[in-house]
Amino acid sequence: MISLMRHYLALLLWCLVMPSLWAQIPHEQAPQNVLVYVVPIEGPIAGPQTFILRRALKEAIEENVKTVVLKIDTPGGAVNDALEIIEMLEKFPGTTLAFVDNEALSAGAYIAIACDKIYMTPNGLIGSAAVVQATGQDVPETVRLKIESYLKAKIRQLSENDRYRGPVMQAMMDKAFVLEIEGKTLKPKGELLTLTASEANALYGAPPQPLLASGVASSTQAMLEQYFQKNNFVIKNFEITWSEALAKWLQGIAPVLLGLGMLCLFIEFKTPGFGVFGMLGLAALLIVFASNYVAGLAGNEEILIFLVGLLLLAAEIFLIPGTMIAGASGILMILGALVWAMADIWPSESFKITPDIFVEPLINVALALIFGLLAAILLSRFIPKSSLWKKLVLKAQVRSTKPQQNGDNTNNLFQLPPIGTRGYAATDLFPSGEIDIGGKRYQACSELGMIQKNSEVIVSGYKNFAVTVKPLRE
CATH class of the missing domain: 2.40.50.140 (Nucleic acid-binding proteins)
Incomplete structure (x- = not known):
């Protein structure tokens, strides 16, 4: 009997101890798929491309996505938009890959070279990056020299660990520069360098290193298989929507919309009831806010503050008119949310909020307030004297x-x-x-x-x- 009990106790002890011992033994885990974002930079470079890229990069930071691919097929475009894209790429803590699908010319070459690695399709072209106006005409020499000097310094900064990237970029943008490697002249004086896929992948130096690109691939899928050396990734494609194209236009007239919104709200406060002017004023402010949200500038916090401001404004109009406390607080919260929404704030840990990022939003809001105030003064002086107002009185x-x-x-x-x-x-x-x-x-x-x-x-x-x-x- 005692022997049987010993066997039972030993079995019980084994059942209790073995699971914990088994858990401590290292087991090979199934590889997890890596999420990769693919963002198109297609057609002439303009505002919508900056909007979609900002949205994708910020979402990638929030979702802890480490790899973003820029699928580039562009003849070029506005240098200021290209510089904005380069600055956004610098703020992304992960890896950026450029996939030149057909061509990356002019400003497109700057963007590709700003990425960590470049891949090209077999018929891809990259280069010809002289600074010109959006119309294609030459930039005045003084302005051109300033822009080129800045771009050269920026490219040198981005390509410190790359042997040839800086000189290649200079050869693409400077006709006077001669690119010579190992006694071979790749770009003579008087021309701008444009590379084919095979030329960009040619090896030079010791140890051998590609001139510019890291590989040739027929598709984004094939490129990522080369990069990861295996097929354990999932692609999420971003697309430019009509709302992002509309947001670019709305952002251009944001100060005017803000001014009209302020004016309409002023008229509403000066007239009994809540009517057309109040709805027009709020609609103008909502349009400005929505355009910044689509542009990837506004986040959830700004939306919450904006909505609370609207609620306080509604309380002033409908529930406690005349106190001015709720109305003033609501207007301040709405203006604060708009300024915050216009500022380009990034969710990465390395990003630091400085006063500089609020300068342009504050200028826009200040211009809107000045416009609304001047228009209100003019209306208050002349409209009461108009025939329509006199008839009403x-x-x-x-x-x-x-x-x-x-x-x-x-x-x-x-x-x-x-x-x-x-x-x-x-x-x-x-x-x-x-x-x-x-x-x-x-x-x-x-x-x-x-x-x-x-x-x-x-x-x-x-x-x-x-x-x-x-x-x-x-």
């Missing part, structure tokens, strides 16, 4: 001097109460707020100082799309 004055008693609590945009009409303050006037006359509410402004809620008032005039009132003293 005259209609109100020829009505019965008795307050309307229809019990309608809705705001009134055009039926202004006649001068001398009595009522009471429906809200505190600081100096703006609302008054109640015969059950109807009107946007009003105190003639002097503050008027407390429920105080009796009398209409004394009209100013800036609203009535002015003063306390009624018996």
Whole structure:
């Protein structure tokens, strides 16, 4: 019996110990697929390409994707957009691969050389990167020399560990430069260097090193098989959408849209009720915000702040009119969200937020505020004198001097109460707020100082799309 018990105890001990011992034995894990993002840089280089690349790179950082491929087929384009793309590539902590699918000329060559490795299709071309205007005309010499000097320094910085990349790039952009390697002249004076796939992959030096490219492949799939040396990757393709093309145009007129939005909101605050101007103002601000979101600038935090600002603004208009606290806070949050949304903030740990990234957004918002303020001043001075405004005021004055008693609590945009009409303050006037006359509410402004809620008032005039009132003293 005792022997049997010993066997049971030994079996129990074995069952308890073996799983933990088995867990400590190293086992070969199945290889996980590597996620790779592929971003097209196709056609003339312009804003939409920068938008889609920014979106892809930021998403790659957030999703911990280590490899991004730029599929390049471009005759060139705007140098400023190419420089913006190069700066974005520098901010990406992972590996960037350029796949030249047909051609990477002019600004496209800058972008390809800014990547960590370059692959080309068998018929691919890369080079001819002289600085020219977007129209194809030559840039003035002084401007050209400045841009070329900056580009050369940038390429040298990006190709410190590459033996030939810097000289090759200089040969592509400088006619006067002569590229000679091992006694062989690859580019004589007076020409711009353009390389075929075989020329870009030719080996030079000791130990042998490719002149520019790292391989030739017929497709992105074949290129990645070369790079990873195995087929354990998954490709996610990005595509330029119509919204990104629209966002580029909207960003160009962002200060104008912001200014119009501010102006419409000003008019709305100066007129009773909430109507067309309020909706137009909010729509203009939403369009600007949406364009920055599509461009890959705005994130979820900015959206949250923007929506909270809208809610506070709505509370000022519908729930607690006249306090100005909710309205002012809402406007500040909306403006802050817009400035934040326009700033190019990256989610990588190495990215540091500096005041410089907010300079351009602040300038845009400041221009919008100045435009809205000047337009509001002009409207407040001239529109009340217009025939339309006088007709509206005259209609109100020829009505019965008795307050309307229809019990309608809705705001009134055009039926202004006649001068001398009595009522009471429906809200505190600081100096703006609302008054109640015969059950109807009107946007009003105190003639002097503050008027407390429920105080009796009398209409004394009209100013800036609203009535002015003063306390009624018996």
